[in-house]
Each structure stands twice: as structure tokens, then as C-alpha cells.
Amino acid sequence: MESSAFRLRPYQPSDFETLLRIDQACFPRGIAYGRQEMKYYLRSEGARCLIAEADGQMAGFILIEQSAEFAHIITLDVLETYRRRSIGSALLEAAEKAATQQGAPRMVLETATTNKPAIALWKKHGYREIVTIADYYGPGLDAYEMHKTLRHSPEGN
Numbered sequence: 806m807e808s809s810a811f812r813l814r815p816y817q818p819s820d821f822e823t824l825l826r827i828d829q830a831c832f833p834r835g836i837a838y839g840r841q842e843m844k845y846y847l848r849s850e851g852a853r854c855l856i857a858e859a860d861g862q863m864a865g866f867i868l869i870e871q872s873a874e875f876a877h878i879i880t881l882d883v884l885e886t887y888r889r890r891s892i893g894s895a896l897l898e899a900a901e902k903a904a905t906q907q908g909a910p911r912m913v914l915e916t917a918t919t920n921k922p923a924i925a926l927w928k929k930h931g932y933r934e935i936v937t938i939a940d941y942y943g944p945g946l947d948a949y950e951m952h953k954t955l956r957h958s959p960e961g962n
């Protein structure tokens with residue numbers, strides 16, 4: 806019987822190969838990050854990566870980079886078998902919470918204009934299209950830049 810239970814935990818270096826495989830399973834060749842690119846993002850200043858585990862294995866992850874101006878979602882990936890179980894939403898909400906606690910005023914991301922599941926997820930979580938970036942993923946592959954303002958409580962949390 807399938808279980809819908811999952812848990813979130815921080816990334817650790819031993820996750821790297823599995824994480825890379827998941828990104829390659831989630832995106833077509835040329836759009837998925839290469840090994841060096843992924844290493845670069847994971848090591849960059851302000852990088853934050855959260856892992857979702859289900860059935861004792863990695864089911865997805867979110868990778869963001871944070872600066873004083875905004876938190877940028879580099880990627881959000883959930884393996885096909887584990888989709889529509891709220892894992893993507895849980896990863897996104899946890900990343901937003903952490904970014905809010907670190908003082909980021911907003912979340913920013915790019916998503917392919919043809920990626921209907923992702924756009925539905927972003928909109929459900931309050932993101933809106935700011936601009937269309939022509940050829941962002943290659944010739945003819947446009948992206949929306951989407952933003953969400955993060956709410957900070959008066960206590961600064």
C-alpha cells in the first residue's frame with residue numbers, strides 16, 4: 806500500500822548524486838542542471854536546500870539562494886511517483902518560512918511559460934507573473950519571472 810507520509814530535512818553532501826538524478830528526471834536534457842552547475846548553486850553564499858523523503862528515499866527537494874533583496878528559487882523538484890501529495894507545497898512553504906525568518910522581503914523565481922503544473926502550484930501559493938523573459942531556457946523557450954511578497958510579523962519573524 807502506498808503511504809502519503811513524507812518528512813523534510815536539510816540537505817547533506819551525501820545527498821548530491823541522488824539530488825542530481827532527481828533534477829535530471831524532472832527536467833529535459835539541456836534544462837536540467839549539470840553536475841558543476843548544481844555544485845556551484847549548492848555551495849553558493851545564501852544557498853539553502855531542503856530534502857523531502859518518502860518511503861525512506863529522496864522524493865524531492867527545493868534549492869533557493871538568498872540575498873538581502875530577495876530569495877530566489879533555483880529549482881523545486883518532486884519525482885513523478887510522489888507528485889500531487891503536497892510534497893512540492895510543503896517544500897515551498899518551508900523555504901518561504903526560512904526566507905522570511907532570514908528577513909527576505911520577497912521570493913522570486915523563473916518558470917517555463919509552458920510548465921502548467923508548476924505555474925498552477927506557484928499561483929496556488931500566491932506568486933504572480935511580473936514579466937515574460939524571452940528565450941530564457943533556449944530559443945523559443947520563454948519563462949515567466951514570478952514574485953511573492955513575504956509577510957513579516959511586527960516582531961520580525
Ligand SMILES: CC(C)(COP(=O)(O)OP(=O)(O)OC[C@H]1O[C@@H](n2cnc3c(N)ncnc32)[C@H](O)[C@@H]1OP(=O)(O)O)[C@@H](O)C(=O)NCCC(=O)NCCS
Nearest residue numbers: 831880881882883888889890891892893894922923925926
Ligand atoms: C511542479 C511540481 C514541483 C509540483 O510538485 P507536487 O508535489 O506535485 O505539488 P503539490 O502536490 O504540492 O501540488 C500543489 C498544487 O499545485 C497544483 N498542481 C500541481 N501539479 C499539477 C498538475 N499536474 N496539474 C495541475 N495542477 C497542478 C495544484 O493546484 C496542486 O494542488 P492540488 O493537488 O490540491 O490540486 C512537480 O510537478 C515537479 O517536480 N515538476 C517537474 C519540475 C518542475 O517543473 N519544477 C518547477 C519549476 S522550477
